[in-house]
Amino acid sequence: YKNSQLYNSLLLIRMRLLHIFWLFTQIVLAFSAKKFKNGKKLDVISRFSSCLAKPIITKLGRTVSEVESSSFIKSKIDGSTYKFMKLQNQMSVFLVSNNNFEYSIITLSVGVGSVMDPEDLPGLVSLVQESLCLGTYRFFDHSNFCNFIISINGEIDMEVYERNSVFTIKVGSQYISTVLDRLSDMIRNPSFPEKLFFAKTKEYSGTFESLLNNSEFLFQCVIRDISLDDHIFKRLNVLTDKSIKEAREISEINLLEQVKNFYYQQYSSSIMTLVVASKHTIAKLSNEVVLNFSLVKNLNISNPLPFDLAKIVRHPHLGVVGNAIYVKAHSINELILEFPIDYQEVLWDSSPSSYLEYLLKDNSEKSLSNFLIKKGWISKMDAVTNSHRYSFSSFEIRFLLTSKGIDKIKSIIQTTFIALEHIKSSPVNQEILAEIKQILKYKFDYYFDVSPRQISKQIIDSFDIKGCSPEEVLIAGNLIRDSSFEEISAFLNKISIENLLVFVKLTDFHKGNFGILNKDQGIIPELNVNTPINNNPIIPNRNNNPLLASKGQDNDDSQIEKDSYLKQEHELNFMQDQEQEQEQEQEREQGQEQEQEQVQVQKQEQAQEQEKRIETNPSSKLISSKDKDIEFRTCPIFNNKYIVEKISAEFFTQVNSAVSQIRAKSIEFRIRKRNKLLGNTPLLNFSSSASYRIYTPTILKNAVLDYLSTESSPKFKSLHKKIKDNINYPVYSSFIFFNNINYQAPSATFFLRIMLPEPKKLENNKSVLNRPIIDLVHTKSIKDLILSLEVLVACINYSAGDIINQMQSIEGVFLISSILKSELGGVPFGVEIKIKGFLGSIFLAIRSLSKKILHLNRIISQEKFEEIKQAIQNKVKSENIHRSLSEVSRLFLKSIFEEQKTSILSLESDYSSITLEQILELSLLLCNNGSLEGALLGNANPVQAYTILNQFTSGIRNKSGKNNQVSSKLSPIKSSIQTWKVIDPLCCRITTNYYYLNKISLNNSLNSNSLLYVPFSYFNSQSVAFQIVFEYIFTIFNEKLSLSGAEIEFFPNVNEALHIGLAIKLSGLDNVSVLSEKVLDIFYNLITFITNIRKEIFDQAKNKILLNEDLGSELGSYESRLLFKITSRISIFNVLREIKPSLKKLDFQTFIDTFNLILSSQKFLIATQQDLENLKWEELQNYIPSGFVSIKDLDQVTSSGVCKFIRIPIRLIDA
Known part of the structure; x- marks a missing residue:
């Protein structure tokens, strides 16, 4: 008995000791947490701080079903109350309560994403998500869930990502109970109504057909085609031509069964995360969630698809496009340097790129941003990282250029690389990296946007996608942790000029400004050579200087420029003034004159070798064009956008290889029936029984080069040579060649639109369009402009009378009309030309028409001009007399909705004030600065298509405006x-x-x-x-x-x-x-x-x-x-x-x-x-x-x- 009593006493003492130890441990943990929360630094080196902190934040609440807000480590500025719950069906729930929230956000994430799409049904996961909203058995009378949300003035967004599908709903707080009820019912009891489902699949099909005339969509098709066959990007869009074709081949009922099977097999509560952010109390939100979501089925799916099972997608430009410069017209003055990078794994730590962003644009005087602003070249700079595992990743540096900076594009690019190289080569203890040392410790007062939508997004991204614990989710929004210097160094090595894509958006950019990049010689002329191929840094280390070791180059000047940036002074003036730059250039030119004779012999030998290469590969002649290493191409994704590429032989081989793949997989389609959605587009004239292939401008150009390399007919030898010499100077804003592969007759239909320049956006209010870019001297209002356009069309028709008669004699069509019927569509005003006939007759008609337009002042006399105006006036009066009552009533009715009663213009048009000077001025404006869109529909080889498409505009662009230029001092036109x-x-x-x-x-x-x-x-x-x-x-x-x-x-x-x-x-x-x-x-x-x-x-x-x-x-x-x-x-x-x-x-x-x-x-x-x-x-x-x-x-x-x-x-x- 005594032994037993002694044993119990020892056991009691042991329990008390353990309890004291446990209390001591909690005190230590609480003290450590308080230190973290107050932002105090730990006296340990940074690489150990994360090891100490992570066990603390990882062990909190891993095994419990509910975690209250008091257990979370939050920012001091975060006034929200949090609660994490695990329902009985293993659904994860985050509740956020904040009295300051003006609305409520409900976000439901389901762990099924695009990587789970079957190979034969790309886009299935997205279709399942949308099909759930079509109706339920309980709410069958209501049209669908989306319409319900809209009916209560709410918003709903549905997105499918790589491994999760997300529903985000924004509603007033008074509807929170109703919406949670409807949402849970939608997830638990979808009815998948057949008729609505069929309508949705037809909607996809019809949308795809309407997109065939969308240049951006066509460009995306091209990008997909030049990618690898197993490229995940091909499976992210249900509207691809392949997926539509496959969807049509399966019956709708089978497709519906696929949707149902996927839902019943994959939609499990165990992979669902629900976030509710509202002004209601945590208790009320808890009751609502438990009541509505506890019955969602649990299929015991724990790991839907780990990240490691999917391939990382590389940016297609890394393997195909290479180093390119995109120049866009009629936009804000913006320069974007984009570096394609690999995906960066980011949990709740910052990625290596975060430090590069910080160093480039922090507030110190040594930052690149402040330096360029002080030089007066830019007004703003941003650095952004876009990192995606299953789509394209890139690091971007964006500059908003000043008027002075437009002429300093090369200098800005080179200065950026000097700064990047300095960061790469600087040792850890260098002063410029002092700011990095300041952010190696944890910071707790950093917090994401406290709006309920942003909180919901952060929780989903961190907890659901990245697998954090509930506590780590909030810490993810409060902490910045360092990456290792090895990670930063590896990232910086990828930021090289070889992977550079430059997007330059300029105002008033036209053909005369093709040499915009050559206006600025740069701060280091040696950097203007072709792109290095072997990943050589743009500014090498002192011990490795291959780029600057070229013949006739002086390394001292470049090193002076670089060293001046490295000076630790308040003002960095490593750039010389413009006069000093010119003096240096003159000195270098004098030093190079002595070597030119020696180099000349070498150039002649290289030219002979180049000619031999041209014989075997004519397309390589582009490299030796007059513009040195710069090539101009049109790009269909943007109007008036040109690609200016620095090309090398290796790059050109890659592009030719990619183009051959494009032709092998070119977009082939059929028009099932005529559709009014096509409007006045060329697609309206397509036959429903024919098959077509689409050639975008870049594809057509390369197809022309390939055709000329195989076609050796002596009859067209001079024409072919002319095409080769001029193919790099596009005159179209955009055009598409549609080849009817089933139509054998050598005839075609040619479309051309010449439209007024697009209005530009004001910087202070980008949503409002201002007056047109080009003003007119003689035209004072938009009304005069439209009336002038009508008269101009009549004048062109008169001057082209012989062409019209000739085309009619061979049963062809030649029509010229004004674009005035598309106000609601946003199409700029202009002239539309349509010619139908044999290819030869179209070519001759186009060539003749361009001459007629250029010489209107010789063809149209003042007397004839007055006759044309009177004829138009009489026609308008006659039309008004015979207008139907319905038409007149509609015009009057329409006028009450217009700010200035403009629809009555068609009833009260007065052409007496239009002068011949206005017509000639407008003609010059359209010829010199008009936005051009063209298309050729028919069975023609690439050379025929290219020749016809460029015949008209090459004439008016090259010859017009030599005698009479539009004055630069112009009167403003009222807003159109x-x-x-x-x-x-x-x-x-x-x-x-x-x-x-x-x-x-x-x-x-x-x-x-x-x-x-x-x-x-x-x-x-x-x-x-x-x-x-x-x-x-x-x-x-x-x-x-x-x-x-x-x-x-x-x-x-x-x-x-x-x-x-x-x-x-x-x-x-x-x-x-x-x-x-x-x-x-x-x-x-x-x-x-x-x-x-x-x-x-x-x-x-x-x-x-x-x-x-x-x-x-x-x-x-x-x-x-x-x-x-x-x-x-x-x-x-x-x-x-x-x-x-x-x-x-x-x-x-x-x-x-x-x-x-x-x-x-x-x-x-x-x-x-x-x-x-x-x-x-x-x-x-x-x-x-x-x-x-x-x-x-x-x-x-x-x-x-x-x-x-x-x-x-x-x-x-x-x-």
């Missing part, structure tokens, strides 16, 4: 951007009715007419469903009542893609009072008929409409009523595919209530009459119904807050 004001009558519950009298007086005989316009609502599925039922019921009303002289039209063409409504129009009545009284009487009878309609008639109409199987799946009979130019195809499909669900939901009472709401909302009464006198206007106002308020100016309604307006910027004519 106007605004449509559109009223939504259902946006507010008010009883005031408005009318607007459009007092337009016409100088031609028009029948009197009156129009009552009643807008319903915005273009959405609910309002369309209402309109369809109402339109069907109206046919019954039309049969019951006699409507002689009256028309009621739906979808007025004013703005049908934004509003829907009805318009009542009457004509044939001379008496204003009778006219106005009748239109109001008809409207009253119509509304009375609708409001008194029996429910049986409503149900009969609704059921008959629902039997129409095509409704919502095809644009069908409604496509003629929609303006595709101001809304995208996808948005139209999103509306139309929801019409049937909205029809099912529309009940009789809702229908009647909607009409009552329309009656109590705003209306416009537009009454027009020819040459109305003031007394008649007063008489007309007597017939306005009581209760209507006159609108003198639409702005008065906006400013008073009565109505809700939306403003849509479009290009319109300035009155």
Whole structure:
């Protein structure tokens, strides 16, 4: 018994000792955590600090299901409360509460990403994510989850990344419970409705076809084609031609089964992370999450796909493009140095590039950013790292150039490399790296943006993707830890000039500025040679100087320039002033004169060898062009953008190899049917039975070179030589060659658009477009500009009369028209030329036309010019007399939405003020500075296509403007951007009715007419469903009542893609009072008929409409009523595919209530009459119904807050 008692005493003592030790340990941990939190430095070297800190932050809460906010190490400025939860089904949940949040964010991440796409179904994961939103068994009446979020004024984003799919929802805090309920139901019980799913697959297919005329999309196709076959980028886009073709080959029901199978096999709660950030308390959020998400199924999937199983994607430029310079016109003055790099693994530590970013742009006087700003070359500099494992990674340095810096592009680039090389070669204890030493320790007051969206993103990125513990997630937003110097050094070695891509965006860049890069000789002329091939640094170390060891080069000057940057002074003036630079250049030139004779013999030998290489490979002649090592190419991804590449023999071989792969895999497509979405594009003229291949400008150029290298016909020897000599000087902004491979006849259709220069963006307000870049002397307003353009087209048609007759005699087509019908599409104004015929006749017609345009001043006399203007004036008057009532009414109706009543220009055009000087000036403007777009459709070889495409513009670009240049001192033109004001009558519950009298007086005989316009609502599925039922019921009303002289039209063409409504129009009545009284009487009878309609008639109409199987799946009979130019195809499909669900939901009472709401909302009464006198206007106002308020100016309604307006910027004519 005594032994037992002694044993118990010893055991008790042991337990107390352990308890004391445990308390001591907690005190130490708490003290350490407090030190970290207060930002105190540990007296240990940096490489051990992470080893000490990580066990502390790793052991907190690894084994518990809930972690409260008090356990987290947070920044002192972070006022949020956090809670981490593991639900019973193993779903990870982060809750964030902060009273300052203005809205709530719900982010759900599922551990399935694009790397899990099957090989035969690329894009499947993305399709599964979108299909989940189509509906559930519980909410089958609601159209889909996305529309629900929009209906409560929320936002939803869906993204698929490499290894996770993310839903991000932003809503008002009052909807948090409802949204969590709907979201959990969507994840647990998706119904995958077949018809909506089929509509989505058709939407993808149709979108792909519409993208065939999108140059950016075509460029991306080219990038994919020059990549490796197993390139993951090919599988990231469901819209690729391959995936669309494969999707069409499988039946839709099989594709739906694939979607369902993937969902049931992969969507598991164990790989889901939910983040809810809201102003509600943690307790409330916890209850909501547990209630809604505990029942999500758990498939016990623990590791969906580790990072290590996927290949790292290298930037395609690393292997194909090499060292290039992209120059873009008509944009802000920006210089971007992009270095393709490999993916950098970043957990919650900073990557090596972070230190390079810091050193280049910190606030010290020794930073590159401050130095270039002091030189006056740049106004701003940014350094950005884009690191992606499964897409392209790059390190970018962005400069905003000043006017002085535009001429110092080479100097800026070389200065940057001097700074980079200095960082590379500096030892650790050098003073310039002192700032790095300051950030080797942990910093705790650094924190990410405290908005709920940013917090949610950080949590998902850190916890879900990178596998951090809950505590490390928050620490990731609070800490900066050092990378080793070995990692930094390895990263810096990749930042070499060999991997450089330079993007130069300049204002007023045109053909005359091709030598922009040669204006600046650089601070070190030796660096202007071709690109080094063997990864030699641009500024080598002192012991290794191969680049500067060329013959005739003086290393001292370069070293002086470099050493001056290394001086530790307040001002670094290692650059010499402009005069000193010139003196140095003169001294070097004198020193080189003695060696030129010796070098000349060597150059002759090299030239002979080069000629021999040209015989075997003609394309290599580009290297010895007059512009030395600079080549100019067009790039289809950007308008007016040129690629200026420094090429070497090895690089050119790589490009030729890539081009051969492009041709082998060139984009081949068929047009299934004609589509109004194609508008006036060349694709509209395609045959649905033919196969086509697309040649982008770069592909076409290389195809021309390859063709010329194999074609040895002596007949065209001189022509081929001319092409080779001039192929590097493109005159088109962009063009695409469409080859009909099934069409054997040697004929084609040629399209050319010459458009006014695009407006430029103001730096202080980049969302607003200012006046056109090129001003005109004789043209004072946009109205004059448009009228001048019409007259110019007429003059060109007159001068080309013989060409038109010749083309007609051989059954060809030659049309010249003005681009005036595309205001809503944003297409610049200009001239469009279309020629159809044999290739030879097209070539001759184009060549002749260019001469006609250049010599308009010789062909068009003053007398003939007056005759042309009078003919146009007479034509306009004749058209106005014969205009239909519907057309005139629409013009008047449209004018009320325009800021300056510009649509009436087509009725009141006066060409008397247009002068011949304006026409000649406009012609010069289009020839010298116009934006050109061309296309050739037909069966032609590359040389034929290239010759025809360049024949016209090469003539006007090279010859025009020699005699008369447009003056640089020009008067400004008023902005060509106007605004449509559109009223939504259902946006507010008010009883005031408005009318607007459009007092337009016409100088031609028009029948009197009156129009009552009643807008319903915005273009959405609910309002369309209402309109369809109402339109069907109206046919019954039309049969019951006699409507002689009256028309009621739906979808007025004013703005049908934004509003829907009805318009009542009457004509044939001379008496204003009778006219106005009748239109109001008809409207009253119509509304009375609708409001008194029996429910049986409503149900009969609704059921008959629902039997129409095509409704919502095809644009069908409604496509003629929609303006595709101001809304995208996808948005139209999103509306139309929801019409049937909205029809099912529309009940009789809702229908009647909607009409009552329309009656109590705003209306416009537009009454027009020819040459109305003031007394008649007063008489007309007597017939306005009581209760209507006159609108003198639409702005008065906006400013008073009565109505809700939306403003849509479009290009319109300035009155």
